[in-house]
């Protein structure tokens with residue numbers, strides 16, 4: 001951080017300094033340290049024990065995840081991407 005950035009930040013915070021809360025654009029979940037986690041499942045599992053996630057109709061391709069937490073996150077992500085964008089859903093027509 002440069003001196004001028006610091007000064008501007010201080011002014012914006014009405015003189016308050018110190019560590020604020022995490023920026024709003026920081027990831028909600030920490031990235032998994034396993035390099036192949038979340039890679040597209042085009043062949044056999046890159047690491048033994050990886051779980052394949054594939055949701056029919058999802059924009060997300062089949063991907064490999066670590067079992068447990070990553071698997072749950074991957075599953076949720078794929079399910080979210082199977083929801084059509086707002087305004088194109090047939091259930092919303094005629095309202």
Ligand SMILES: [Zn+2]
Pocket residue numbers: 032033034037038065066070
């Ligand atoms: Zn993982």
